[in-house]
Structure formats: structure tokens, C-alpha cells
Amino acid sequence: MDRRSQEYAQQKSLRAEVMWQALQRIIPDIRQRCDVTLVGTPLTHERYLRRHRGSYGPAIRAGVGLFPSPRTPIPGLLCCGDSTFPGIGLPAVAASGMMTANTIAPIHKHLQMLNL
Ligand SMILES: Cc1cc2nc3c(=O)[nH]c(=O)nc-3n(C[C@H](O)[C@H](O)[C@H](O)COP(=O)(O)OP(=O)(O)OC[C@H]3O[C@@H](n4cnc5c(N)ncnc54)[C@H](O)[C@@H]3O)c2cc1C
Structure with missing residues (x-):
């Protein structure tokens, strides 16, 4: 769908309605209590989060391969996040950040700094 089209705006509000109704069962005046509401769709994820086709994120099927390590061919440049x-x-993203930090500063470097 074209995200500027009337059809898209209608579809977006129709899909959001399901969630509003679920929330209203618990908080009946939820709509009046919201100052800002933003509805995201796969097109939103694709545009703002650079997600392929608006998906949750990259995927490699189990048994087919592994995500790449934080290292890159450029010395001193490491990557972390859900593509690694x-x-x-x-x-997983938090673990990726920890692993990358540990690659830069492993425990023996900490101990060296503490003169242990
Ligand atoms: C709809 C949806 C639902 C999800 N639900 C869950 C869930 O319930 N539980 C869960 O564990 N995970 C969930 N995920 C997955 C999870 O959100 C991601 O795996 C995680 O946020 C990825 O973290 P990241 O730091 O790698 O990337 P991001 O969180 O995408 O961060 C990347 C950042 O880089 C910025 N950026 C991009 N390009 C540039 C540039 N050129 N210059 C500067 N900044 C830039 C972006 O704006 C963004 O802020 C969901 C994802 C989506 C899309």
C-alpha cells in the first residue's frame, strides 16, 4: 500500500482498533487518557527502522547459519545489534553489546588496570 493513501490510513486505524478495544477492557477511558498515540505498521518499521519488508528483524534459519561476529574487516571497527x-x-541485542564490549576490554585487561 502507498503510505500516503487514504486506503492505508483507513487500514491502519482499522487494525489499531483491535488493540484499542483490548486495552479498553482493562482501562475503559484509555483513549481519553492518551495525549499522543502513534500507530506503527510494517511500512513504518521499514521506513524508520530500516527493517527488511517491515519485519521484526533479520533472521537466519536454525541449522542454516549463524549471525556474524562483531568483528569487521576494518581494524578497530566492531558492530553490535540484531544483525550480529x-x-x-x-x-540477544544486549548480549551482542556485552560480547562486543568484552572483545574490546576482556577481563584480563580489567585486571591489568587494577594492577592485579
Ligand atoms: C514491531 C517490532 C516488535 C518487536 N518486538 C520485540 C519483543 O517483543 N521482544 C524483543 O526482544 N524484541 C522485539 N523486537 C526486536 C527488537 O526490537 C530488535 O531486535 C532490537 O531493537 C534491535 O536493536 P538494535 O540496537 O540492533 O537496533 P535498533 O533498536 O533498530 O537501533 C538502531 C538505531 O540506529 C538508528 N539509525 C539507523 N540508521 C542510522 C544512521 N544512518 N545514523 C544514525 N542512526 C541510525 C535507528 O534510528 C535506531 O534508533 C521487535 C521489533 C519490531 C520491529
Whole structure:
């Protein structure tokens, strides 16, 4: 769909309606209590988060391969996030950041700094 079209705007509000109704069961005046509401769609994820076709994130099928390590061919440049090992999702992304930090500053470097 063209994200500037009337059809898209209608579809977006129709899909959001399901979530509003679910929330209203718990918080009946939720709509009046919201100052700002933003509805995201796969087109939003594609545009603002650079997600391929608006997906949740990159995926490599189990058994087919692994996400790349933080190292890159450029010396001193490391990557972390959901395009690197272990993959998508906040826990995996946090682990990727920790692994990258550990690659730069492993425990023996910490001990050296502490003169241990
Ligand atoms: C709809 C949706 C639902 C999800 N639900 C869950 C969930 O329930 N649980 C879960 O664990 N995970 C979920 N995920 C996955 C999770 O959000 C991602 O795996 C995670 O946020 C990726 O973190 P990241 O730091 O690698 O990238 P991002 O969080 O995408 O951060 C990348 C940042 O870089 C910025 N950026 C991009 N290009 C540039 C540039 N050129 N210059 C400067 N900045 C730039 C972007 O604006 C963004 O802020 C979901 C993802 C989506 C899309």
C-alpha cells in the first residue's frame, strides 16, 4: 500500500482498533487518557527502522547459519545489534553489546588496570 493513501490510513486505524478495544477492557477511558498515540505498521518499521519488508528483524534459519561476529574487516571497527550474533530481540541485542564490549576490554585487561 502507498503510505500516503487514504486506503492505508483507513487500514491502519482499522487494525489499531483491535488493540484499542483490548486495552479498553482493562482501562475503559484509555483513549481519553492518551495525549499522543502513534500507530506503527510494517511500512513504518521499514521506513524508520530500516527493517527488511517491515519485519521484526533479520533472521537466519536454525541449522542454516549463524549471525556474524562483531568483528569487521576494518581494524578497530566492531558492530553490535540484531544483525550480529546472537541475533534479533532485546536480550540477544544486549548480549551482542556485552560480547562486543568484552572483545574490546576482556577481563584480563580489567585486571591489568587494577594492577592485579
Ligand atoms: C514491531 C517490532 C516488535 C518487536 N518486538 C520485540 C519483543 O517483543 N521482544 C524483543 O526482544 N524484541 C522485539 N523486537 C526486536 C527488537 O526490537 C530488535 O531486535 C532490537 O531493537 C534491535 O536493536 P538494535 O540496537 O540492533 O537496533 P535498533 O533498536 O533498530 O537501533 C538502531 C538505531 O540506529 C538508528 N539509525 C539507523 N540508521 C542510522 C544512521 N544512518 N545514523 C544514525 N542512526 C541510525 C535507528 O534510528 C535506531 O534508533 C521487535 C521489533 C519490531 C520491529
